[in-house]
Amino acid sequence: MSHDEKDFEMNREFDEGEFADLAQALREARSIPEPGFTERLDQAVEDHFPPEWAEDAALGKENKGGIGSLAERFRRRMGGRRLLLPAMAGFAGLLLMATVVVGAVESDRFNLGGKSSEQDSAAGPNRLSIDQSGPPEPAPSEGSRGTPAGAAQSTEDAVPLGGPVSGRALPGGEVSLEAELNEVTRTSSGSFLRVVRGRDVAREAEITLGTDPAGVQDVANEVVSVTDEHNGIVMNSNVVDGEEGEAGATFRLLIPTRQIESAVADLSGIADLRSRSQELTDITSPTSRAQDAVADSKAKIRSLLGELEETFDENERARIEQRIRWERNDLRMRENRLKRLERKADYTPVALAVETGGDGSSDGGSWGLSDAVEDAGKLLGVAAGVTVLALAVAIPIGIVVLIALALNRAWVRRSRNRALADD
Amino acid sequence: MLEAVPEPHSSPGPKSGPRPLFEDLYRGSRDDLFSYVAGLLRDRVAAEDVTALAFERAFRKWERFDPRRGSARGWLFGIARNAALDELRKRKREVPAIEPGGLDAPGSVAGAAPVEERVVALEQRTVLLTALGTLSPADREMVAMKFFAGLTNTEIAEATGYSPTNVGTRLNRAMKRLRSAFQEMDGSASEEVAR
Numbered sequence: 098m099s100h101d102e103k104d105f106e107m108n109r110e111f112d113e114g115e116f117a118d119l120a121q122a123l124r125e126a127r128s129i130p131e132p133g134f135t136e137r138l139d140q141a142v143e144d145h146f147p148p149e150w151a152e153d154a155a156l157g158k159e160n161k162g163g164i165g166s167l168a169e170r171f172r173r174r175m176g177g178r179r180l181l182l183p184a185m186a187g188f189a190g191l192l193l194m195a196t197v198v199v200g201a202v203e204s205d206r207f208n209l210g211g212k213s214s215e216q217d218s219a220a221g222p223n224r225l226s227i228d229q230s231g232p233p234e235p236a237p238s239e240g241s242r243g244t245p246a247g248a249a250q251s252t253e254d255a256v257p258l259g260g261p262v263s264g265r266a267l268p269g270g271e272v273s274l275e276a277e278l279n280e281v282t283r284t285s286s287g288s289f290l291r292v293v294r295g296r297d298v299a300r301e302a303e304i305t306l307g308t309d310p311a312g313v314q315d316v317a318n319e320v321v322s323v324t325d326e327h328n329g330i331v332m333n334s335n336v337v338d339g340e341e342g343e344a345g346a347t348f349r350l351l352i353p354t355r356q357i358e359s360a361v362a363d364l365s366g367i368a369d370l371r372s373r374s375q376e377l378t379d380i381t382s383p384t385s386r387a388q389d390a391v392a393d394s395k396a397k398i399r400s401l402l403g404e405l406e407e408t409f410d411e412n413e414r415a416r417i418e419q420r421i422r423w424e425r426n427d428l429r430m431r432e433n434r435l436k437r438l439e440r441k442a443d444y445t446p447v448a449l450a451v452e453t454g455g456d457g458s459s460d461g462g463s464w465g466l467s468d469a470v471e472d473a474g475k476l477l478g479v480a481a482g483v484t485v486l487a488l489a490v491a492i493p494i495g496i497v498v499l500i501a502l503a504l505n506r507a508w509v510r511r512s513r514n515r516a517l518a519d520d
Numbered sequence: 521m522l523e524a525v526p527e528p529h530s531s532p533g534p535k536s537g538p539r540p541l542f543e544d545l546y547r548g549s550r551d552d553l554f555s556y557v558a559g560l561l562r563d564r565v566a567a568e569d570v571t572a573l574a575f576e577r578a579f580r581k582w583e584r585f586d587p588r589r590g591s592a593r594g595w596l597f598g599i600a601r602n603a604a605l606d607e608l609r610k611r612k613r614e615v616p617a618i619e620p621g622g623l624d625a626p627g628s629v630a631g632a633a634p635v636e637e638r639v640v641a642l643e644q645r646t647v648l649l650t651a652l653g654t655l656s657p658a659d660r661e662m663v664a665m666k667f668f669a670g671l672t673n674t675e676i677a678e679a680t681g682y683s684p685t686n687v688g689t690r691l692n693r694a695m696k697r698l699r700s701a702f703q704e705m706d707g708s709a710s711e712e713v714a715r
Contacts, residue, residue, distance in 0.1 A: 123667035126645045128558040164569045513605035517658040
């Protein structure tokens with residue numbers, strides 16, 4: 098028997114059977130909607146339930162805030178503007194993505210402009226390296242010329258967070274520079290001199306400049322001139338003429354440490370800056386030990402001289418004088434060592450190279466097609482990373498949301514059944 | 521008014537498509553749906569809200585309606601049932617024993633019958649609705665769907681999720697309880713009148 102046949106039988110049972118009177122009475126007792134309500138509802142259907150229909154129809158007075166669920170009331174409140182929601186969400190997503198990409202690009206992990214950072218592989222314990230690539234930012238300099246002075250103005254600004262800092266055991270070196278590095282990264286202004294105040298620091302700097310072959314000699318002259326201006330010394334120099342790629346120059350300079358920052362800035366501004374790095378080595382401990390050793394030697398000599406004054410035995414005097422000579426030799430060696438250390442702290446060796454051809458010289462260091470391709474690759478990599486990260490976050494959240502929705506659905510169904518059971 | 525609803529073919533955009541079917545469904549179900557909800561909730565104002573909400577939800581979901589899975593009326597009453605049960609859950613307050621304004625509803629006891637007959641009919645109707653109010657919501661729902669809304673057992677099954685056989689059983693049981701309650705109350709009322 099089909100459902101329709103069953104229905105027919107059932108209806109006949111109600112119409113003609115034991116419940117006929119009751120069924121008829123119930124049909125007659127059914128409530129009919131008031132004309133005012135049906136008119137408002139007809140209008141709402143005709144208008145396809147516009148956002149304001151519930152308010153216009155004066156519905157939801159009982160529930161305070163309108164009929165339906167929170168989402169339905171929100172949808173009505175949003176009205177025609179709800180199309181803006183996905184647009185706004187999309188815009189926010191794009192903004193977030195752009196922020197992340199730009200943030201990553203701005204960080205030291207990505208050096209846009211096609212100039213890759215050359216990390217100093219020699220950096221070791223108690224050594225702090227600062228690499229700076231690309232053209233320096235123009236800034237007021239101590240020098241007479243208005244040189245670009247990215248390093249002079251604020252070298253620490255170039256210190257990358259978690260950048261190339263590693264340890265190398267210096268002879269007798271005990272104190273790590275990590276604390277100073279931390280101070281460097283925390284400090285927002287000032288210079289390395291300020292950061293390493295109270296400690297003896299030996300520095301080394303390397304600068305690579307780019308120019309065309311015709312300009313090598315001018316650059317070399319300028320290097321010497323700048324070195325003189327900063328009371329530095331040209332330890333050696335080598336200038337080679339020739340074609341692009343062959344022509345160039347190398348210099349080993351000694352610059353007074355007090356002027357190193359401005360000197361490096363001035364030297365960097367002579368031609369196109371291709372790379373620049375500074376390396377700091379903490380020599381406080383060896384200097385301190387050398388000073389102690391010198392003081393010990395002097396004390397020993399004074400003591401031996403005192404013994405000598407009080408000794409009248411010739412053999413004994415000869416023995417003491419011999420010891421004094423040894424101690425004086427030791428003192429001279431120790432003083433030399435101390436001087437070397439002090440000179441290391443007072444003067445900074447700078448290795449400067451002038452190159453022609455190759456990276457950046459032909460186009461004057463400007464940003465080119467290969468750089469664009471490289472940067473695009475990096476950007477795509479970052480975008481892919483962000484996408485993977487977003488998925489890694491979104492998938493578990495989505496699973497949790499799905500579970501929550503399923504639980505909510507089950508709970509609603511159960512409480513509806515309970516609403517039927519209770520009264 | 522409803523007759524002025526434009527035909528779907530002349531109404532472009534999202535308003536086209538299933539409109540005529542939905543409007544047919546609306547026309548054929550409006551009063552039945554209200555009667556069912558009012559019978560279940562026994563509150564005319566809440567019944568208006570729930571009826572309107574049910575039609576709005578049905579309108580929004582109309583494109584998701586699949587005729588192969590059941591009749592449109594069964595689907596619509598399923599939506600209305602969920603809304604009514606949500607209202608029941610939400611209210612938590614004690615519902616009045618007799619539907620407010622129910623006796624004064626248009627068409628309650630109409631016609632040109634003599635006054636005495638009308639009074640008797642009104643009394644009987646009051647007793648019947650009071651007896652209905654003593655039933656559990658589950659029984660009341662069955663009675664309301666069957667006799668107030670005029671649904672077939674199959675449509676009730678589609679709306680409630682029960683099997684049609686189960687619907688018949690539940691309906692029969694509900695009617696027996698209603699008859700029992702009605703006879704008990706009608707007897708008491710007659711005795712009072714006799715006294």
